[in-house]
Amino acid sequence: MTAPNIDTIVSLAKRRGFVFPSSEIYGGLGSAWDYGPLGVELANNIKQAWWRWLVYERDDIEGVDSSIILNRLVWKYSGHEATFHDPLVDCRECKSRMRADKLEGYFPEGGGQFDANARLREGLVKCSECGSTNLTEERYFNMMFRTRLGALADEDDPTALAYLRPETAQGIFINFLNVQTAMRRKLPFGIAQVGKSFRNEVTPGNFILRTREFEQMEMEYFVKPDAEHFKLVDEWVTLYLEWFKGLGIDTANLKLHEVPKGELAHYSKRTVDIMYRYFPERAEEERQWEELMGIAYRTDFDLRSHSNKPTDEDGKRVNPDSTEDLSYFDESTKQRFYPHVIEPAAGVNRTVLAVLMDAYSEKTNDKGEMRVILKLSPQLAPIKAAILPLAKNKPEIVGMARAIKRSLQPVLRAVYDDTGGIGKLYARQDEIGTPFCVTVDHQSLEDEAVTVRDRDTWEQERVKVSDLAEHLQKRLKPYPIAAPEVS
Numbered sequence: 104m105t106a107p108n109i110d111t112i113v114s115l116a117k118r119r120g121f122v123f124p125s126s127e128i129y130g131g132l133g134s135a136w137d138y139g140p141l142g143v144e145l146a147n148n149i150k151q152a153w154w155r156w157l158v159y160e161r162d163d164i165e166g167v168d169s170s171i172i173l174n175r176l177v178w179k180y181s182g183h184e185a186t187f188h189d190p191l192v193d194c195r196e197c198k199s200r201m202r203a204d205k206l207e208g209y210f211p212e213g214g215g216q217f218d219a220n221a222r223l224r225e226g227l228v229k230c231s232e233c234g235s236t237n238l239t240e241e242r243y244f245n246m247m248f249r250t251r252l253g254a255l256a257d258e259d260d261p262t263a264l265a266y267l268r269p270e271t272a273q274g275i276f277i278n279f280l281n282v283q284t285a286m287r288r289k290l291p292f293g294i295a296q297v298g299k300s301f302r303n304e305v306t307p308g309n310f311i312l313r314t315r316e317f318e319q320m321e322m323e324y325f326v327k328p329d330a331e332h333f334k335l336v337d338e339w340v341t342l343y344l345e346w347f348k349g350l351g352i353d354t355a356n357l358k359l360h361e362v363p364k365g366e367l368a369h370y371s372k373r374t375v376d377i378m379y380r381y382f383p384e385r386a387e388e389e390r391q392w393e394e395l396m397g398i399a400y401r402t403d404f405d406l407r408s409h410s411n412k413p414t415d416e417d418g419k420r421v422n423p424d425s426t427e428d429l430s431y432f433d434e435s436t437k438q439r440f441y442p443h444v445i446e447p448a449a450g451v452n453r454t455v456l457a458v459l460m461d462a463y464s465e466k467t468n469d470k471g472e473m474r475v476i477l478k479l480s481p482q483l484a485p486i487k488a489a490i491l492p493l494a495k496n497k498p499e500i501v502g503m504a505r506a507i508k509r510s511l512q513p514v515l516r517a518v519y520d521d522t523g524g525i526g527k528l529y530a531r532q533d534e535i536g537t538p539f540c541v542t543v544d545h546q547s548l549e550d551e552a553v554t555v556r557d558r559d560t561w562e563q564e565r566v567k568v569s570d571l572a573e574h575l576q577k578r579l580k581p582y583p584i585a586a587p588e589v590s
């Protein structure tokens with residue numbers, strides 16, 4: 104079972120401390136969300152799982168953490184200043200403003216070249232709010248957030264203009280040579296980065312699915328110009344499908360989308376999106392999906408455009424501002440070239456949402472009451488074990504429970520909770536996805552044993568306190584994530 108819709112997760116997330124609407128006491132801020140005590144743990148666990156999988160378990164990937172604000176020239180030569188925009192239209196009937204390329208009828212069936220404004224004029228495109236085809240022509244809106252550097256800069260001083268990065272990838276490209284040289288890397292190898300990105304989205308919404316500030320997990324995998332690039336895209340798609348499966352996501356809720364040529368980003372020759380079923384409640388199957396991540400073949404576009412050597416037909420340097428040539432010298436063939444890049448780019452927030460939706464389940468207890476169980480993969484669960492005293496007015500029981508919590512903490516994230524009756528405490532831990540509840544009762548004082556309750560089966564088992572850490576660790580472990588090498 105998965106969550107019936109995103110709204111179910113929005114209310115669970117707020118009630119239980121995963122995600123709160125941001126700036127709520129001031130009326131909120133359109134589509135901004137804050138991660139609460141459990142949300143920050145879940146997001147951290149996802150980021151750590153990703154980092155372990157790519158940077159630690161493989162031998163061909165390095166990590167970096169670059170600045171969010173980069174030299175403006177980075178965005179000039181990456182093409183983002185000129186082309187990182189979305190088409191906007193207004194509905195003349197209901198006055199809504201929307202992203203045109205998300206509307207029904209925008210792209211012709213069968214793909215290929217098309218004139219968007221002609222299609223809008225002909226009434227082929229439909230307003231997502233009221234269904235009218237009375238829409239304005241499209242105009243472009245650059246999505247990069249602008250800011251100014253320096254306290255003395257004027258509002259419109261072009262020399263002070265800077266952007267918040269709209270993708271983490273550029274921080275990797277501009278460091279390609281630094282990393283390659285410092286780490287003495289040979290192709291193929293990758294560079295991974297996790298961090299915030301910012302896009303002034305035209306129509307943010309659907310909870311944490313589309314926000315203006317979000318977090319990405321991106322990796323640029325550098326290969327030779329004659330590598331089988333399209334095949335490598337497929338290989339990374341397969342690896343990521345496995346990874347998402349390892350996070351507990353049901354593959355029935357994932358599907359692939361080959362991005363049609365006309366819709367590719369300016370740097371891409373091929374992109375395959377991995378889509379998640381974020382909208383299971385929608386009757387039309389086609390409308391249930393939204394992008395979870397994309398795997399793009401970016402060619403040598405970025406490294407070449409940031410380099411000072413390439414020239415145009417007239418022999419003029421294409422990039423007179425760069426001080427470096429980001430090419431690579433292949434010792435074995437004695438050739439110099441710009442590496443090509445395969446880029447798997449995933450969103451932390453969209454992964455959080457997919458994981459929460461997929462983990463959601465309901466179960467009825469013996470009293471006929473419905474309980475929510477969040478069947479999170481143990482590696483992602485914010486709390487691995489909750490230590491609960493059966494009687495909170497009995498100092499020996501409380502003392503023993505607290506001591507067990509302290510003893511477990513070095514090996515796994517544990518909490519102590521005595522804020523309700525045992526039934527309530529179990530229900531609360533089920534709802535936040537804690538795999539194990541450990542109950543300390545009167546008998547524990549005599550036999551030095553506790554009850555371990557399983558979140559998914561509600562089965563209970565008596566375990567010696569001296570064996571507890573090992574017992575829990577063993578049961579938390581069966582979720583290894585394999586990382587086979589790309590050949």
Ligand code: ATP
Pocket residue numbers: 270302304311312313314315316317318319394395396397448449450451452453
């Ligand atoms: P979309 O078509 O949904 O706008 P995109 O194709 O522009 O997404 P990419 O540029 O490929 O997205 O970014 C890589 C990943 O970053 C996305 O797959 C998504 O997980 C995440 N991402 C991008 N934009 C947002 C956003 N506004 N809010 C949350 N996550 C985002």
